Amino acid sequence: MIVNSVAETPDEWTAMLxxxxxxxxxxxxxxxxHALRSVDVTVEDGEFFTLLGPSGCGKTTLLRLIAGFEQPTGGQLVLDGQDIAAIPxxxxxxxxxxxxxxxxxxxxxAQNVAFGLEARGTPARDVAARVEEVLQLVQMDHLRDRKSAALSGGQQQRVALARALAPRPRILLLDEPLSALDLKLRKEMQAELKRLQREMGLTFIFVTHDQDEALTMSDRIAVMEGGRLQQVAAPRDLYDHPANRFVAGFIGETNLLPGEAGNGQLRLAGLAPAPIAEAGAESGAVTVMIRPEHVVVGQEAANAVHTSGRVDELIFFGTDTHVKxxxxxxGSLTARTQNSLHSGTHLxxxxxxxxxxxxxxxxxxxxEAAHAV
Structure with a gap:
């Protein structure tokens, strides 16, 4: 049983922002x-970094401060050793x-992609070459002469991305760019964005409230609530080892059960005690988390707390079934069982x-949620 874990930063990354x-x-x-409250975090060079949280948590405000659309009340934004807070x-x-x-x-x-380059005074020959380069990158070069009003939502998203990439920014900021797309196209564009980020080695800072989107695409995720960072970690670490109750409830589905900890044991209400492996684990009343997919239904597994449950509801999700x-x-909990042709559990x-x-x-x-990371 693990209380928490800290994600390690890959050695090849260097501090950028x-x-x-x-x-x-x-x-x-x-x-x-107070939209942001003393936020401290480093975004590494070449990282796909995601700001995740509910509406009003401060993630878009943080993105706008990085972009320069808002000015901070306090603190610093240091890019490659230079404070950029006062730079337009x-x-x-x-x-x-x-x-x-x-x-x-x-x-x-092509004209949309070229617009920013021309506004910067880039020579015409360089503009044409760069437009061709980024349109090939986003696989839109075959539509270079089509008016943007005649494009689909996914095609417009690619053009907007090409336009943002054309000036060769050090950091690309993405403010929920996939939210207007339907589910199938959103999944396709998630893979496309990650491909582009890896191929270019560019730093992406991505804002979303969609946890699946964040888990799928990110190198690291910063979960925000109330203008503060609650946890910054790699997706798997965030899912498996949430720092607090808020993160556990916001990332994925989970069961939160009341318990008592002490003397090296954990006791859930009415159940046999379980061992606590960690030194310094909390004592007294605690909240215990277990993900639905980890609940074993229909058998007594080894090295586990054993109990029984009455099946109240079965919800079919295609690849799996949620069991209430x-x-x-x-009290209650939810289990998740995988559906297969050879599944031995028929509930x-x-x-x-x-x-x-x-x-x-x-x-x-x-x-309690953390005051800061």
Missing amino acids: EIKSLSKTFGAGVAAY PSRRPVNTVFQSYALFPHMTV LSLPGG TEGQTVPLSLPYEALRILPD
């Missing part, structure tokens, strides 16, 4: 709104892809089945 005690307050006095957006080596693609409908694909269960001492609503909660899948969580 250092965000130091960054704060942003809108308004003053009793009407003041047009002079920062960053570019942004917005949720609304903001293309010029009367212009062709009532526990004997009160029906109303039946009582054995349940096993493997020791290694149990996590003790602090109840």
Whole structure:
């Protein structure tokens, strides 16, 4: 049983963007709104870094501060050793892809991509070469002469991406750029964005509220709530070892059960005790997490807490089935069972089945969200 874990940064990455005690307050006095509260984090060179959290958590405000569209109330934004907080957006080596693609409908694909380069005074020959290069990169060179108004949503997204990449920014900021796409196209574009980021070796800072999107694409994820960072970690570490109850509940589905810890043991309500492996584990009342896919249904597994549950509801999801269960001492949990042709577990609503909660899948969580990472 593990309480938490810290993700390691790959040795080949070097510090690129250092965000130091960054704060942003809108308004003053009793009407003041603290959108960001002393945020500290480093985004590494060549990293796909995601800001994830619910609406109003501060992720878009942080992105706008990096872009220069807002000015910080306090703290520093240090890019390659230089504080860029006072540098205007047009002079920062960053570019942004917005949720609304903001293309010029009367212009062709090539003209839209060239617009920013021409505004910077780039020579015409260099503009043409760079436009061709980035359109090939996003696989839109065959539509270079089509008006942007005649493009599909996915094609417009690619053009907006090409336009942002054309000036060769050091950092590309992406503000929920896939939210307007349908599910199938969104999945395709997730893979496409990750491919582009890897091929170019460019630093991406991506904002989303979609946890699946973040887990699929990111090297590291910063989970935000209330203007603070709750945890920064690699996707698997974040999912398997959340820092607190908020992160556990926001990332993926989970079961949160009350328990008591002490004397090297963990006791869930009405169940046999489980060993606590970690030194310094919390004592007293605790919250215990177990993911639905780790609950073993229909058998007593080794090295596990054993109980039973009444099947209240079966929800079919294609590849798996979610099983809603009532526990004997009160409370409930959800299990996830994989559907296959050779599955030996056939459940029906109303039946009582054995349940096993493997020791290694149990996590003790602090109840309160962190004030800062």
